[in-house]
Amino acid sequence: MDTAERIKYWAREIKSLSQTGLAYGKDQFDQERYLKLNDLAVEMLSYISGQEKVTINQLLPIEQGYHTPKVAVRGLVIHNDKLLMVKEAADGLWCLPGGWCDIGLTASENIEKEIYEETGLKTKAVRLLALYDQTKKRPSITMQHIYNAYFLCEMVEGDSGELRGSKETEDVQFFSYSSLPPLSLERMSAEQLDMAMSVAFSDTNSAYFD
Numbered sequence: 001m002d003t004a005e006r007i008k009y010w011a012r013e014i015k016s017l018s019q020t021g022l023a024y025g026k027d028q029f030d031q032e033r034y035l036k037l038n039d040l041a042v043e044m045l046s047y048i049s050g051q052e053k054v055t056i057n058q059l060l061p062i063e064q065g066y067h068t069p070k071v072a073v074r075g076l077v078i079h080n081d082k083l084l085m086v087k088e089a090a091d092g093l094w095c096l097p098g099g100w101c102d103i104g105l106t107a108s109e110n111i112e113k114e115i116y117e118e119t120g121l122k123t124k125a126v127r128l129l130a131l132y133d134q135t136k137k138r139p140s141i142t143m144q145h146i147y148n149a150y151f152l153c154e155m156v157e158g159d160s161g162e163l164r165g166s167k168e169t170e171d172v173q174f175f176s177y178s179s180l181p182p183l184s185l186e187r188m189s190a191e192q193l194d195m196a197m198s199v200a201f202s203d204t205n206s207a208y209f210d
Contacts, residue, residue, distance in 0.1 A: 098115075132149075
């Protein structure tokens, strides 16, 4: 872990302690101290990222309650021995369809929704393949702690929809696994994809986890 990543890790930990303290601390002076801790964490993140403190506060607002990781989902859809991938409008690179989990939906319902919104295809989540700590093992521009759940999804027979892009995806295609396009490494690493594919084609029903 290089210096910037270590500082980012420390700053996120301080910010997490600040949020938890603000949620449970009752003393007025403790509240002021916890707010000061948050300000220090924001200043550290601003220093290493080059972004304004107001931007950091927008990306990482003080939320209510105990601080926990955010949850995202990715869907592995294989058709005619090819893998469904989307070209992200944000960076022009490719990854499995997916995104943040919405409140009120299960993780499997979330990935089915994300795949349909990003690709136009109707799918059914049939198996949990992996649960990754998205930010722990690699450098990342994100300042959030993320868990990412990978699901094996199958196209709905007889009514699978039509392949199309969306406002978040510039292009949608099926690729041979031996000739994948450049990956959006902020969203999905080659190592994560390799593991998910390995689990999908294994004889066991066990899922990989960090």
